[in-house]
Amino acid sequence: MNLPISSFFHFGIRQKLLLVLMVVLFTTLTISGWLTLNEEKQRMIVQIENRGSDISRFVAKSLTYSVVGYDYHTIDLLLKEITLSEEVGYAKVTNTKGKVLSQAGTFINNSQRMQLFIEEISLDNDYLGELTLGLNTGIAHEFIDSQRFKFLQRELFITLIIVLGEFFALSYLIIRPVSTISKSLTTDDENQIAREIPLTSNDEFGMLAQQFNNLNKQLNDANLQLRNRVDFADKQLRNNVKELKAQKAELTRMNDEFLKLSVTDSLTGLFNRRYFEDHLETEISLTERHGDTLSIILIDIDHFKNINDTYGHVHGDDVLKQVAHAIKTRVRKSDIACRIGGEEFVVICKRAGKETATELAEDLRKTIQDLIVPVNEYQVHVTISLGVVTITPENFHTHARHLYRFADLALYFSKENGRNAVTHYDAIEEKQIAS
Numbered sequence: 289m290n291l292p293i294s295s296f297f298h299f300g301i302r303q304k305l306l307l308v309l310m311v312v313l314f315t316t317l318t319i320s321g322w323l324t325l326n327e328e329k330q331r332m333i334v335q336i337e338n339r340g341s342d343i344s345r346f347v348a349k350s351l352t353y354s355v356v357g358y359d360y361h362t363i364d365l366l367l368k369e370i371t372l373s374e375e376v377g378y379a380k381v382t383n384t385k386g387k388v389l390s391q392a393g394t395f396i397n398n399s400q401r402m403q404l405f406i407e408e409i410s411l412d413n414d415y416l417g418e419l420t421l422g423l424n425t426g427i428a429h430e431f432i433d434s435q436r437f438k439f440l441q442r443e444l445f446i447t448l449i450i451v452l453g454e455f456f457a458l459s460y461l462i463i464r465p466v467s468t469i470s471k472s473l474t475t476d477d478e479n480q481i482a483r484e485i486p487l488t489s490n491d492e493f494g495m496l497a498q499q500f501n502n503l504n505k506q507l508n509d510a511n512l513q514l515r516n517r518v519d520f521a522d523k524q525l526r527n528n529v530k531e532l533k534a535q536k537a538e539l540t541r542m543n544d545e546f547l548k549l550s551v552t553d554s555l556t557g558l559f560n561r562r563y564f565e566d567h568l569e570t571e572i573s574l575t576e577r578h579g580d581t582l583s584i585i586l587i588d589i590d591h592f593k594n595i596n597d598t599y600g601h602v603h604g605d606d607v608l609k610q611v612a613h614a615i616k617t618r619v620r621k622s623d624i625a626c627r628i629g630g631e632e633f634v635v636i637c638k639r640a641g642k643e644t645a646t647e648l649a650e651d652l653r654k655t656i657q658d659l660i661v662p663v664n665e666y667q668v669h670v671t672i673s674l675g676v677v678t679i680t681p682e683n684f685h686t687h688a689r690h691l692y693r694f695a696d697l698a699l700y701f702s703k704e705n706g707r708n709a710v711t712h713y714d715a716i717e718e719k720q721i722a723s
Contacts, residue, residue, distance in 0.1 A: 314447050325435060332428045336403060340423045343376065344407035348419040351381060355409055355416045356622065357638065358574045360390060367392035370421075377402055378422030384415060393422065401426040553627040555605060556612030564626040564634055571636055572688050575679060583637040583645030583678040586695040587615070587652065590671045590707040592631035603663045607670055610661050618655050619648065634695075642678045642712060649674045649710045657708060671708035675699030678712070687713075 347370060354362040367379040371393035378393035396402040402422045409416045551563035559567075568584070575582040589595075589611060596604040608631065615625050615633055624636040635652075637645050653674055661668040675698030679687040687694060694713040701716055702709040 309450075310447060313450060317446065325432060328435070329432050332432070336423055336425055336428060339375070340403060340405040340421060341407075343370075343423075344405040344419060344421050347379070347421065348407040348409045351409055351419060352411050352416065355381065355383070355389065356411055357571075358578060359570070360574075360577075361570075363390045364392070374427065375423060376421060377424040378404075378420075380420040381409070381417060382420070383417040389417065395422060396426075401429075553612075556609055556627050558612050558616060558633070559624060559626040561626065561628040564624070564628055564636070567624055568636060568691070571638060572679070572691065576684060576688070579681045580639055581641045581678060581680050582691075583640040583642070583676060584691060584695050585635040585637065585645060585649045585652070586675040586692075586699045587633040587635070588673050588699055588703070589631035590673055590703075595668065595670075599663050599666070599668065603661075603668075606663065607661050607668060610659060611656060611670060611672070614655050614659055615652060618652055623648075640678070641680070642676075642714060645676050645678055646710060646712050649676050653708065653710055673699055673702035673707045674710045675702060676710065676712045678714070 347366070350366065351363060353359075354366070363381055367381065367390050370376045371379050376393065378391075378395045380391035380395075381389045383389055401424070403425050405421045405423065407419045407421070409419055551559055553560045571582055574580070589607070592604065592607070595607055608627075612625075612627060612633065615635065619625050619635055620637070622638045623640075624638075626634050626636075628634050635648075637648060640648070653672060656670055656672045659670050661670060675695045677687065677691055677694040677698060679691060698711040698713040698716060702711040705711070
């Protein structure tokens with residue numbers, strides 16, 4: 289005996305409403321979730337691009353002077369430091385010829401895993417090279433993929449909860465009253481009299497409305513109190529964050545000030561001897577690595593002891609300040625001017641050959657010679673003696689280890705031959721060979 293399908297599956301009002309509700313709800317949640325995930329994906333892409341651009345510009349700016357000075361050690365340290373974070377997975381610095389100066393991290397040739405950002409490194413509109421940063425985007429894509437699966441689970445769970453809730457709600461609020469009404473409308477076959485409908489809908493709905501309003505008022509009051517507490521806590525938090533930021537800024541400023549004081553001569557504002565000795569070794573190493581040239585100019589104020597004895601140490605300090613200011617304003621931006629003690633100064637001239645360094649020294653000599661320092665009713669004229677030495681790829685092994693001593697010998701030669709003069713160490717060697 290074949291039974292009809294309707295005997296196995298009976299779709300009443302309750303089942304039909306639940307089926308329609310489930311389909312509509314699942315479809316709505318699917319579309320809403322898909323749109324939300326797409327918006328989240330686009331927002332994360334924009335955030336990655338903005339973040340990558342900001343990091344690229346900041347790191348490129350931080351690398352400028354290191355690239356100019358061929359400070360590979362600092363470049364390596366900076367690239368390794370930024371690639372330690374999960375955000376930056378790869379970093380590379382190239383010079384104007386496309387040669388890789390340094391790189392760190394691991395390059396991944398996959399747009400779903402890494403996004404590249406290229407930033408120009410320049411100083412005073414002069415192109416120095418390029419910085420390439422690779423930001424890890426795999427985490428973001430993995431997050432989106434995981435959200436899809438979680439969304440599907442959440443969507444099924446929410447749909448199930450709502451369907452079950454609606455099932456019981458329909459059973460209690462609609463099906464039961466409808467069944468009661470239906471039974472009440474069934475007439476007695478004998479008397480043809482309809483039974484009284486045992487419903488007091490108006491009273492029940494009125495009571496429900498009253499209870500809901502009371503509950504709603506309580507919830508509003510509680511929500512207002514909670515919001516006030518949240519606003520107060522948020523205000524306190526913002527004030528605390530503001531104070532922390534101010535303290536951090538002050539601490540950073542003090543650290544920078546302490547660092548500056550540790551390498552700066554307090555009287556003249558030039559770099560001190562410690563800074564000179566540290567950077568001289570670095571510049572010599574860079575000169576050897578790149579086969580470049582490097583010069584230093586050793587400067588001594590002529591008869592400075594007589595100035596102190598005649599006018600006093602206070603006015604002697606004024607002379608030192610004026611000479612230091614003249615040196616600082618005449619040297620090139622890439623040069624390093626230092627006071628190494630007493631009336632002695634030194635200038636490290638990067639990428640300066642013999643002719644360039646000698647011309648710079650002669651310019652300093654003439655500038656100081658024309659300098660007039662007012663001391664009370666007197667006008668003090670100052671002269672300086674200078675010694676210059678240059679290392680090149682040809683003389684590196686003979687000059688590099690004795691660079692400062694050779695400059696001192698050249699300075700001594702200027703002193704012994706009348707002062708107010710510039711002597712290059714090569715000139716002393718030539719005279720010694722000639723004699």
